[in-house]
Amino acid sequence: MAATIQEQVVQAFEIVKDEEIAAPIEIVFETILEQMGPLNSTPEKPMPMKLEAWPGGRWYRDLGNDTGHFWGLVQAIKAPSLLEICGPLFMSTPAVSNLQYRLKEENGLTRVRFVHRAMGWIGEGDRGVDAGWTDLINRIRAAAEKRGGKR
Numbered sequence: 001m002a003a004t005i006q007e008q009v010v011q012a013f014e015i016v017k018d019e020e021i022a023a024p025i026e027i028v029f030e031t032i033l034e035q036m037g038p039l040n041s042t043p044e045k046p047m048p049m050k051l052e053a054w055p056g057g058r059w060y061r062d063l064g065n066d067t068g069h070f071w072g073l074v075q076a077i078k079a080p081s082l083l084e085i086c087g088p089l090f091m092s093t094p095a096v097s098n099l100q101y102r103l104k105e106e107n108g109l110t111r112v113r114f115v116h117r118a119m120g121w122i123g124e125g126d127r128g129v130d131a132g133w134t135d136l137i138n139r140i141r142a143a144a145e146k147r148g149g150k151r
Contacts, residue, residue, distance in 0.1 A: 012119040015130055019112045021141050025105040027148040028112065028140070029080035032101055035140045043135055053077060059085055072097065090129070095120025110144075112137070 021028050036059065037051035049071070051059045057074040072087025075098070083101040091097070097118040104111045116133060118126075 008121050010120060011122045012117070013122065013127060015114075015116040015133060017112075017114040017133065017137060019114065019137055019141065021110045021112060021144050022108070023110060023144040023148045025080045025103050025110045028110040028144045029083070029103060031140050031144040031147065032083060032112075035136060035143060039139075039143075040136075041139070042132070053079075053083075059087070072099070089118070091118070091120070091122065091126045093121045093123060093126070095122050095126070112140075 023031075033051055033053055036049060038048050040047050040049045047061065049059060049061050051057070052074065055074055055077060057077075059071045059074065061069045061071065063069075069090075070087065071089050072085040074084070075086045076082055076084040081103050083099075085097075085099045087097060088095060089097045089099075095118055097116060100113070100115045102113040102115075114133065114137060116129070
């Protein structure tokens with residue numbers, strides 16, 4: 001049986017979002033963990049995840065009966081100012097991502113710098129992720145401001 005060999009191009013992308021959230025830094029950090037973990041969802045449906053919030057902790061979707069999808073590992077965590085995750089995320093290809101949330105409290109607001117960098121064999125369907133990250137950040141903002149925001 002003959003093998004098929006196709007050359008592929010290694011691709012990369014970077015998404016950067018600078019956001020202000022009207023809530024204390026501790027509440028914003030906790031909300032990020034919740035919204036990426038048990039409260040995670042897509043615009044269409046809930047998609048709860050497990051996020052083990054310690055260095056080396058896993059971020060994954062547990063579908064029960066020993067099934068699921070591994071998204072990444074906590075590369076660095078320093079509550080309440082940094083969460084960094086590396087792994088394949090949603091891509092089922094030879095690709096790797098690095099996610100960073102860097103938080104800083106200024107003048108009663110929390111500034112969040114979100115960065116998603118990825119490289120590898122990235123299919124067309126995996127490149128349009130900006131809308132998903134925008135939805136997640138909007139959910140983080142709404143939940144954090146509801147919990148501890150200034151009106």
